[in-house]
Amino acid sequence: MKIGRSKWLAAIGVALLSVTAASGQTAEKGPWWPSPFGAQDQAGNSNYITPEKILTSLKLAKTGKIYELGHIYDAKMPAFGDRPYVLLTQPANEVTKADQEAVHTDYFTGFLGHMGTQFDGLGHMGRALKMPDGSYKAFFYNGYTEADLTGPKKGAGGVEKLGVEQIKPIITRGLLVDIAGYKGVATLDARYEVTLADVLGALKKEGLSEDSIQPGDAVLLNFGWAANWDNPSKYNDGHFWVGENKGSPGINHEVAKWMVSKKVSIVGADTCCVMMMPQPEGDAYNLHVDLLPYGVFLMENLDLRELAKDKAYEFLYLNLTERLRGATGSPVRPIAIR
Template identity: 30%
Template structure:
């Protein structure tokens, strides 16, 4: 089966790709996060030497707009109770006379720094672990973000500053790199990617959002990022990578320049291997500190919101050095 315009179907492109389906049993919904065992967490804790903390979420409901995938809207927050209600005689009265403020927010669950559910993207009628894609109808009954949120994510992470490695503030539109480039970047930083590392990849792309007009950011939209190859997928599989974190909206180059397939790594890594994807991370402050003290490995901790049946959920990851 192929699609039109000489672009192959995802199933054809990935027909020989490795799968981790069944590796952790027929009911698994957290995939490669299973690699983050207690021993891995304890080893990661040894990386804490200074106590420095970096939060990696972008602001939500920014009045100037949030960096989101084209077609999604920024989060919108509004007050539903504040001192104005009391001045108008509409605030509820409490014994003792206390006043309060309250607000609500409407947002795409994947409209900020967030974790994708493993069932978020699929092909050929099956999501992660072989669950039927019909389980997504109406609500994600299998492989939602909820089991990931319940479990939490803690492990050794390594920052791979691809923008600084290429002597750029941010990578160009559609600029690609491979797993070999990631290893070369680590070597240049004086570090090494270890099995079961959480990969935190900086392209400078989200930083660019705050430096240019939104019209410029979205014009001819194609993000920089990792590009698909069988060798890259096999490397992720062999290295038992549990989590890919990037400062882009979709974690990979938007359209694979060789096959023409859109976002093939969402399927090759997330659907097939169970690698969790964390997108829209704020990495510029962490990267500046890593460049200063030369410590590119750290304890990474994250727990997305416990949204039942969610295809994704906002998160504020923490890097501790």
């Protein structure tokens, strides 16, 4: 008996997310845990990036051309909400003789892991589930709880589980899914919701089959939105309907669940949140929790224009996060090499 892809994905979604008051969940078993990598795992789908996967991915670099996929970090970049970014450079010491060194040092304060081109780790977002006694409790990747993450220190010094230092280096096969190109526009509309049909249509146009997506791949979606980077209000600074902010395009829940079924390591896009923002009225939950609890990382605020211009749909992808103990996100310099 055959069923349509939409019904199949919906069935997966129900199976993954349904929790009854009668069964509840335990530390050992829940609707998305234990992880296939073991009950203690904290590395998520970076586990799919094996030595063999890396060696195969390295063969995709044939010309040595490098693509910078991240934006430069500075105080003018779009910040979602009122997140601060302050960099102070201490002026060099006064010099009084030849060959004396002059030294600068930097001081930074701000949302280090959730500003600019950013990597969302598994501790960034979880989902509340209803417990048998009628109360609600937040669970993260592999069934870790808020108490597991923030502990008795309540987050001082970072999370105690699922910090970005647990992630394995991401050196893998990257795929560009050019949604804007598929739709024949330079930039998607601010309220455009990217569907699974769009993703599959773009892959087909690029000569890539759905079955060609392999565990551990990084899938990057181009909406053309990086063109608005220098205009924070239009790009989406989180202040909806203020100034030029009409929101930003992004994928829907069906696409996110499909990505989980493909066991990709990262889903990235050239918008603040990968999903459409603000979400459609009546949406029950943030799309991030379709991905992060299942071990799939997110990359936000990419710049994919040059890749799209060159029709570079398959490439070596490097995404090395900072080893910030206890951080839930990380700045990163993502690179594509053809």
